[in-house]
Amino acid sequence: MTVAMGRADTPLPADVDVAVIGGGIMGLGLAYHLALLSGGKGKQPLSVAVIERSYLVSGASGRNGGGVRMQWGDAGNVRLMMDSIELCKDLAQQLGINLWFRQGGYLFLARTEAGERRLERNVQLHGEVGAPTRLLTAAEAQAIVPQLDVAEVRLATFNPEDGVVFPWAFVWGYAAKAVERGVVLRTHTSVVRVEPLAQGFALHLHTGEVVRARRVVNATGAWSGALNHQLGIDLPNRPHRHEILSSEPLKPFLDPLVVDLSSGLYFSQSTRGELVTGISLPDAPDGSDESLTLHSSLRFLTHLSATLTRLMPITAAMKVLRQWVGPYDVSPDGDAIVGPSPGHPDFIQVCGFTGHGFMMAPAVGRLLARWLALGEAHPMLARWSPGRFAAGGVARREDMIIG
C-alpha cells in the first residue's frame, strides 16, 4: 500500500513533543531517525510533526547536485562523511526506494601550486582518518576521465568511495518511511509565528491553526533567519543563490564527479545519464546574488560553458537541457549551525549547511536524533553550536567548500 504523505489537509495534533519546521532533507532525515529511535524497548514514543510551507523538495534539497564525498580538508568533516556514505550504502533497502546512489568517486583537479598543496594535505589527512583517497598525476587523472584536457592540471586526487545520488528520491524516501512510523507530515502550510510559552512554543500556521511543541527544530535552511528573528535569535548564516544545470541524457561515459579547484567547476553524470554541473559564479555587480530569488541567468550559462568546454572539450557538442537555482544557506566559518539557540535552548537549529547539506544529512539526522531522543553527545555538535558566534566565533577550518 502506498503511504499517504505530504498533504495540505493532514490533521495536526494540538500538542507534539517535537515540531520540525521545514520538510527538506534535514527536517525529514531527522524525523525519520527520531521515528526509528523513539518508542523502542517499552519507551513512550516521541510525537513528531513536520510542517512544510510548500511541496516536499521545493527548497535546496530538491535543487542540488547530489554530490556525496569524503574528500574534505578537515578531519571532523571527513569522519562525518565516512559515516554518511556508510549509511547511504544500504539506505535504499531501508527506505524501499531507488536512491540512484552510484559510487563513481570524486576527482579533484589542482591547476595551481596552492591547490596542489591542499590536495597533498588532504591525502595525508585522509590516510590518518582512514579514507581511501589517493594522489594522481595529470596522466593518471586522464586515465580515469579520458576526455579531460589535463594540460594545466598539476595534481589530482581520487576517492573511489565518493559518489552521487538522485536528491528527489532521497527526500521522498525519508518522508514515506517517517510517515509510516508515525510522523505527522503537513505540507503546503507555513509557520508564520513562533510564540515562546512557559514550556516550549506555540507555532501559528497560516491556516490559523496552532500547534504547541515541547521542542521545535528550525530546519528551514536558507529561510531560517525569518523565524530566528521573531525570537530575537541573531545568527550569521545568510542565503546565497547557486545556479546549476543538466544536459541531455547520454549513455554512461563519466564515472567520477570532477571538481576543478581553481574555477569551482564541478560536473558529474547522474544515473539518469544527464551531465549535472555548476560553478562558483562571481557575484553580480548589483549584489543581486545575495538573495532568495530563484531566477536563472544567462551569465551562469555562458561562464560555466566557457570553463567546461576548455577543461572537457568534448562537451562543446553536448546540449544543455535545463538550468535552475537553489539557495545555499551560507555559514561564515564554513561549519553548520546545529543545536540549541542562544536564549532559547528548546528552539533547535539545523542550518548553515552551505553547499553540502545533502550529503551530510544521513549522518546529521542520526546524530541529532540520538541527541534529541537519548541525550547522546557527538563531537560535531559541540563544534556546530549556534552559541559559538556570540563567543567571538571560531576560525574557519574547512577550505574544501565548492560552489
Added chain:
Amino acid sequence: MTARTFVCRCEDVTLTEIERAIAAGLSDVEEIKRYTGLGTGPCQGKECLSALGRLLVARNLIAPAALRPFTARPPVEPVTFGALAAGATDHPEDPSP
C-alpha cells in the same frame, strides 16, 4: 487505457505511476513532477503537462482556474555548451589560488 499508458514519453512515466503519486496524497504539478520525473526530459513537459493537468482537474484535485504550468526552465530548446561558451563575456579566469 492500460497500466502501460505513457503520459510522459521522454521519461517513461506511466499513468499508473501518476495514480500512485495521487494515492500518496500529491496533488499539484510541481510535486508530481518531482515524484515521478514527469516533464524533466528533452521536451521539458511540452507534451505531458496538459495531460497531467487534465487528469488533476477531472479528479477534482484542482480547479481549472488554479492550474499553473510548472516553472519553465531555460533554455527554451536544447543548446550546446559550445554555442553558449562563445557567448561568454568574461573569459574563463586563469587559475587563481
